Amino acid sequence: MLGLQDVTAGYGDTIVLRNVDFRVAAGEVVALLGPNGAGKTTLLRTATGLVRPRAGRIEVDGQDVTGRAAHEFARRGVCHLPEGRGIFPSLSVRDNLLIQARGRRLDDAIAEATELFPVLGGRLSQTAGSLSGGEQQMLALSRAYLTEPRVVVVDEASLGLAPLIVDKIYEALQRLVAKGMSLVVVEQYVQKALELARTVYILSKGEVIHTGAATDISSDEIYERYLGTAT
Numbered sequence: 001m002l003g004l005q006d007v008t009a010g011y012g013d014t015i016v017l018r019n020v021d022f023r024v025a026a027g028e029v030v031a032l033l034g035p036n037g038a039g040k041t042t043l044l045r046t047a048t049g050l051v052r053p054r055a056g057r058i059e060v061d062g063q064d065v066t067g068r069a070a071h072e073f074a075r076r077g078v079c080h081l082p083e084g085r086g087i088f089p090s091l092s093v094r095d096n097l098l099i100q101a102r103g104r105r106l107d108d109a110i111a112e113a114t115e116l117f118p119v120l121g122g123r124l125s126q127t128a129g130s131l132s133g134g135e136q137q138m139l140a141l142s143r144a145y146l147t148e149p150r151v152v153v154v155d156e157a158s159l160g161l162a163p164l165i166v167d168k169i170y171e172a173l174q175r176l177v178a179k180g181m182s183l184v185v186v187e188q189y190v191q192k193a194l195e196l197a198r199t200v201y202i203l204s205k206g207e208v209i210h211t212g213a214a215t216d217i218s219s220d221e222i223y224e225r226y227l228g229t230a231t
């Protein structure tokens with residue numbers, strides 16, 4: 001569905017990703033793991049058109065989209081949920097959803113968005129910036145859902161959230177997968193990511209150093225071998 005072949009990318013003179021091969025099949029969940037600064041965010045940004053690669057090829061559904069703008073990736077159903085969530089903090093929850101309603105009636109858009117997280121239904125008039133961190137993440141996911149994405153790329157969905165909220169976010173991600181969407185998650189809770197993912201990529205210093213089935217590796221092994229910390 002989405003694939004990077006031999007991609008090199010960076011910022012200015014700095015090369016961050018080197019010869020990266022990465023792919024997500026339709027309906028697949030991929031966990032992208034690696035230490036801080038490994039280039040995970042840069043990979044997600046490159047895979048969604050926000051960073052243009054210097055070399056290599058990016059495909060969506062077998063079509064070459066290398067060098068295309070982010071909105072063209074979005075149009076093909078590639079949705080990016082950035083770290084920090086990408087919501088409009090000064091707008092109300094309702095208006096945040098309205099922006100993504102795209103021709104739907106607002107009531108319908110709200111009903112769809114709040115299907116994932118009913119709690120948002122009671123917070124429509126509140127500014128998004130005044131929601132709790134967990135609610136902001138829920139709003140971000142609901143907005144993504146409204147774009148009817150085919151693959152959602154989620155950067156650190158659980159950052160700074162309490163375990164119970166993290167579980168809720170992951171339940172919602174699971175529901176997106178059950179509806180047939182593909183998912184790429186960058187996640188600090190390795191165990192959580194492994195529960196959801198079929199495939200694991202580990203990135204270190206901009207290079208993919210491990211690719212394999214999630215069932216073939218344990219979180220302990222990942223911490224010890226790749227993240228340099230014992231659990």
Ligand SMILES: Nc1ncnc2c1ncn2[C@@H]1O[C@H](COP(=O)(O)OP(=O)(O)OP(=O)(O)O)[C@@H](O)[C@H]1O
Nearest residue numbers: 011012014016034035036037038039040041042043
């Ligand atoms: N806009 C930028 N300009 C220049 N360098 C950048 C930029 N964004 C990231 N970098 C550098 O690229 C490298 C990889 O950063 P990236 O954010 O992709 O890593 P990461 O794996 O997501 O890390 P973390 O786990 O801390 O989020 C880092 O050395 C970082 O300083």
Ligand SMILES: [Mg+2]
Nearest residue numbers: 040041042083
């Ligand atoms: Mg990052």
